[in-house]
Amino acid sequence: MAKRIPLLFAVLFLFLLQPVEAFPSSALDITVKPSKIGQGELGLLSIQKTGGAKRKVIWMGKKITLLYDKKNEVLAGFIGADLTTRPGRYKLQISLKNDLHSIIISVLSRDHGIRRLTLPKEMVELDPPTLKRVLEESRRMKELFISSAEYLFWKGSWIRPVPGTVISPFGCRCIINGMERSPHSGVDLKASQGTPVKATNSGIVVLVADHFFSGLSVVIDHGGGIQSMYFHLSQVLVRVGELLEKGTIIGLSGSSGRVTGPHLHFGIRLNGGRVDPLKLIEISRRLER
Ligand SMILES: [Zn+2]
Known part of the structure; x- marks a missing residue:
């Protein structure tokens, strides 16, 4: 048991080293700019277009519809956080055929005055x-x-x-x-x-x-x-x-x-x-x- 603890710590340490906004995701080139969203703010989601395969993007339980942007040759859409969204880490899910990709996006607290x-x-x-x-x-x-x-x-x-x-x-x-x-x-x-x-x-x-x-x-x-x-x-x-x-x-x-x-x-x-x-x-x- 005692030998397992350092290994557990090592795994935990490596996990903590992972950036929260883990992109680009392995097979798909996915970016969200800015990578952290404040309350009442939004981010531009870009997904590299790879053939005509359908993508389904879900953010906070709602579907995000993407549009082809000729200038950057990507599929683009917006993800946002309401003024009162609780600050924390939220999962952005992108499904492509049978693959499910997910990125964790942080929503930060904002003081709007x-x-x-x-x-x-x-x-x-x-x-x-x-x-x-x-x-x-x-x-x-x-x-x-x-x-x-x-x-x-x-x-x-x-x-x-x-x-x-x-x-x-x-x-x-x-x-x-x-x-x-x-x-x-x-x-x-x-x-x-x-x-x-x-x-x-x-x-x-x-x-x-x-x-x-x-x-x-x-x-x-x-x-x-x-x-x-x-x-x-x-x-x-x-x-x-x-x-x-x-x-x-x-x-x-x-x-x-x-x-x-x-x-x-x-x-x-x-x-x-x-x-x-x-x-x-x-x-x-x-x-x-
Ligand atoms: Zn007004």
């Missing part, structure tokens, strides 16, 4: 009919996030809907009139009243509505579990069911809904998870345009 807002009482303390309306609008949005098209409408890199700078970052904890509310699920970009708002990528319009909190809103489904959101518009120029090319002007910015001034709230959902839209734009620059 705090924002404090003071709003009129009637915008915070909702009367029963308003509360009913808000719950119904929230239910409708949640349904959209779980019903993305299988077909990928998005192509290559993602673009900024308006050129303006960040006025309120993604993910910050929200303290309204001294009470903690849901964290900021998107990024607020500077946009004066009437600024043209572009579709961040190609997709199909799945919602045009006037909601209590988000005001005049547009949601685009890009397929494969990715949706983009544009809130507080002053005018909408697209219709539900319309297929849009990346860069199409979907409306004009404004200050509708619960806001303190005109800006564009821009959000991205990836398989239902709230991820930083600007990170998506940043990491997608590696893809063809």
